[in-house]
Amino acid sequence: MYGKKVKLRFLFLVLIIFSVILSVFLILQSLKNNVVYFQSPSEIKSLIELDKKKIRVGGMVKKESISINSEEISFVITDFKNEINVTFSGAVPNLFAEGKGVVAEGFLKDRNYLTATKILAKHDENYMPPEVKEALGVK
């Protein structure tokens, strides 16, 4: 028979392998559920089925599209090919302005309408979402 030490080592090893597998499984599972996809207005237009999950839409805030009242702010995100309307009630970041890059996180109502739960603007006055750069042909 094997000694007590070997048995203990074996148990230890099994425990480690088991916990590693468990944690990898947990991480992957939770990654699947908590990932937010980034899409441009054009990609949303071409969606066959509307996603019920939270998404991020990136683009530029269309010029003269911001309107504001005491409850909410609404504006249009454009990638210069397609547009999407966004409504948002909450705090906007510093660099949120017309003609600047913006990322809105929220839920799609339909292909033209997004209810945002969060607005992100990158902390760089020259930032442009990659899709917009491609659309504008900027390197």
Add this chain to the structure above:
Amino acid sequence: MLANQIGYYSLILGLMFSIYLCRVAIRDFNNDDKNVNSKIITLSFLQLTFVIVSFLSLIMSFINSDFSNETVFNNSHTTKPLFYKISGTWGNHEGSLLLWLVVLTLFIFLFLIKSKEEPKKYRILTLLFQQLIIIGFFLFVLMTSNPFNYLFPIPPEGLGLNPILQDPALAIHPPLLYLGYVGSSIIFSASLAAVAQNYVTKEWGQHIKKWVLVSWVFLTIGIMLGSIWAYYELGWGGFWFWDPVENVSLMPWLTLTALLHCILVLEKRGALTSWVVILSITTFTLSMCGTFLVRSGILNSVHTFANDPARGIFILIFLFVLIFLSLGIFFLFHNENDKDSNNFFWLSKESSILVNNWFMMYFLSVVLIGTVYPIFLDVISAEKISVGPPFYNKLIVPFLSPFLLFMAFGPKLKWIKSKIENKRSLTIFLIISVMLTYFVLENITTDILFYTILISAAFFLFFTTSKELFFKKFNNIAQAVAHFGFSLFILSILFNSILSSEITTNIKVGERYNYNDVEILFEKIEEKKESNFNSIIGYFKITNDKGKVVRLNPEIRTYNQPITITSEADIKTTLLEDKFLVMNIVKGNEYFNIRYQVKPFMLWIWISVSILSLSGLISLFKKKHEK
């Protein structure tokens, strides 16, 4: 002009010294002399001096607004206050790399003069490995990011520093963080040298522990300052966003913390040698990876200064060389010497520290995957995703309760084999914690089971460590303070997240807004001019449900160079809660967008992290005192 020349040539001289140092060191290595050739220490000192001269001359160029220097032109402006002209030196890519070099050379010099009692060959090897890193960084600075590039014709005015970086906390955040990051380079070099010399022993553990503590303390304070800055400057009212850039600084912290615990086992028992070496290598590799990810522009943030692919590739190649070198050395030279010390009972201090390490590795892998996975997916499938706070919260928070319990039990165990003592007092503490938590939480949260388990675990750790602190029953004060600080930290975070409240609205001057018995009155706005920005100050009077009045005056600043709008939150901090108000202007409209937050125990988060770093200092100075 002159400062520029001096700076550039000192850098080149510094590189020459590196190469010469390596030559002298290799020759000395095979010498039978017992002590390290004193020439080596002199050379290392000279190298440090030249790098510092180079750094000072860059600071001079910034102070004098010498726009013939490209770095100064890109990052400074004549109207900037003197303080930010100086801090602008490391507020950009080139300058911050120069700071890396200063710290790298400083640490190896300190190492040489502080390690006189260590074996000679080990010291020389450490020097050689460190010089390898230093040469790498010299080449990187000189080839891809020279801070002393000329501009001709000389521009009349600079482009200015990103205004959100013009802040006192952020002026000292990079140097401190670098001391932590780069401090891990010494641990890396020393552990490789120790492996090559078969010197991973108790004595080595004692000696390297100081260096681990130094970088741990600096890294902790550095991360905290960055977090404080994000809290009041970015205007989101949180202090940690699980942003990739933040994660990148957290990862080396996790491995360093694991290493700190492992070193204890090595120091006292001479066990877990491979683990210590692996952790030392990982910590520095993660620090380098962090620099790579942040500086190469892969992660977009305030920290990304310029997107130059050559820089990214250079760091990447350098990183690979270091990783392969260290793994090679590890597998070739490392042998577990005495098997005896690796035997310990399942209930012992050693195994509890191993458990700590498992948790740390788990947290590390969560953060690592969350940070790296989006980058991979982007490269492989061009799909863009982001991994947000829910991912981290879901995976990390549930594991905190067992982690906290282990933190309470572990230190009470003895080396090799142990029994649980004081069962009665521990049970009483546990019952008190659970009951206390239940009564506190009963009325405030819906998810009561989850939070009760979590918070009572934190309270349990809090009580057991406080008992040790107050009744002075500790044999290790630094450990008690650290674990006490951590329990306070978790408690403040949890209560902060459960009890925080927030009101956001759009409001005109003179309007009132009511929500849940809280009244916000926007009294007036005032305009003010400073040398480098114009500001609009809002006057708000907020009456809470108990009739108490707070006046808060947030600002919107328009900086002239570069033209940037920032909003400065106004925060009233008291011992129990922070009141936080930030306003934004949506261009061309009379409405102001405001966010009012009440955040309990905010101050305690900073206090508890300070206690944590203090514990590191205690441990550091206690050791010195005993010797």
